[in-house]
Amino acid sequence: DAGVTQSPTHLIKTRGQHVTLRCSPISGHKSVSWYQQVLGQGPQFIFQYYEKEERGRGNFPDRFSARQFPNYSSELNVNALLLGDSALYLCASSLGGGGGETQYFGPGTRLLVL
Amino acid sequence: AQSVTQLDSQVPVFEEAPVELRCNYSSSVSVYLFWYVQYPNQGLQLLLKYLSGSTLVESINGFEAEFNKSQTSFHLRKPSVHISDTAEYFCAVRTGGFKTIFGAGTRLFVKA
Numbered sequence: 001d002a003g004v005t006q007s008p009t010h011l012i013k014t015r016g017q018h019v020t021l022r023c024s025p026i027s028g029h030k031s032v033s034w035y036q037q038v039l040g041q042g043p044q045f046i047f048q049y050y051e052k053e054e055r056g057r058g059n060f061p062d063r064f065s066a067r068q069f070p071n072y073s074s075e076l077n078v079n080a081l082l083l084g085d086s087a088l089y090l091c092a093s094s095l096g097g098g099g100g101e102t103q104y105f106g107p108g109t110r111l112l113v114l
Numbered sequence: 115a116q117s118v119t120q121l122d123s124q125v126p127v128f129e130e131a132p133v134e135l136r137c138n139y140s141s142s143v144s145v146y147l148f149w150y151v152q153y154p155n156q157g158l159q160l161l162l163k164y165l166s167g168s169t170l171v172e173s174i175n176g177f178e179a180e181f182n183k184s185q186t187s188f189h190l191r192k193p194s195v196h197i198s199d200t201a202e203y204f205c206a207v208r209t210g211g212f213k214t215i216f217g218a219g220t221r222l223f224v225k226a
Contacts (some may be wrong), residue, residue: 004157034213042118042216043158056212062210090157099208100146100165105157 004093004106008079011086013081013110019111021076025040033075033103034066035090040047043090049074050097116141116207120217128225129197135220137205148214149179150205158204164188168215199212200224 005024013019020092021040025032031050035043045058048067068074078085086111121136139145146165150158162173169181179190188205205217 015192031212033117035206035213035214035216040218042213045213047213048212050212058213082224092158097212099212100163102163104162105159107155107157 004104006091006106006109014114015081018079021089023074023091025072028105029093029095030072031094031097032068032112033092034076037088055097075096081113083113117213118207118215119204120205120220122220126223130194132193133195135203137188138206139186143209146208147192149190150204152202184198195224197224208223
């Protein structure tokens with residue numbers, strides 16, 4: 001079975017632009033989470049979606065938004081990009097949304113904002 | 115609120131030597147604890163996790179971690195490391211909710 005896939009793998013944008021990142025979970029998984037990993041730091045939680053509803057949100061500004069589609073794939077949108085948004089964006093999927101669930105991570109999308 | 119502290123940012127060690135990567139957490143409620151490994155230019159892979167029961171958990175590649183509630187620690191150990199263990203290791207905590215808190219990571223560098 002395919003693992004979690006993310007697209008694109010790399011992206012270069014300029015300040016003020018908008019970006020959309022995409023994630024396809026493992027087949028059968030209904031929960032998707034998004035994380036931002038700045039170079040040299042651990043991943044920071046952005047959102048979790050379960051059964052197409054937002055179930056958790058981290059301390060990120062409203063410029064960050066996400067949604068989950070009926071096939072459980074997900075999009076992360078970031079508006080009005082800032083230099084500080086440059087990071088590796090990781091998507092993780094799990095069967096359910098519970099605290100003990102194992103999360104499976106994709107390879108990430110590396111975003112560079114110039 | 116929960117937090118995770120990984121006490122060492124880098125750990126250099128010779129091949130076949132033992133290693134311990136330290137992790138402390140703070141939480142006012144019961145937690146689930148995880149260790150993830152990240153190889154260069156890759157996503158995170160789950161190494162092992164503690165949910166309940168035995169406080170000692172093991173991975174298939176020789177790592178183990180012990181949950182110590184009184185010291186709020188979940189240190190990762192391996193009795194003999196290999197060159198291929200060179201990677202970044204992240205400790206993480208989760209409560210019954212949906213938010214996972216990661217530590218800043220420890221870079222393990224195994225030298226020949």
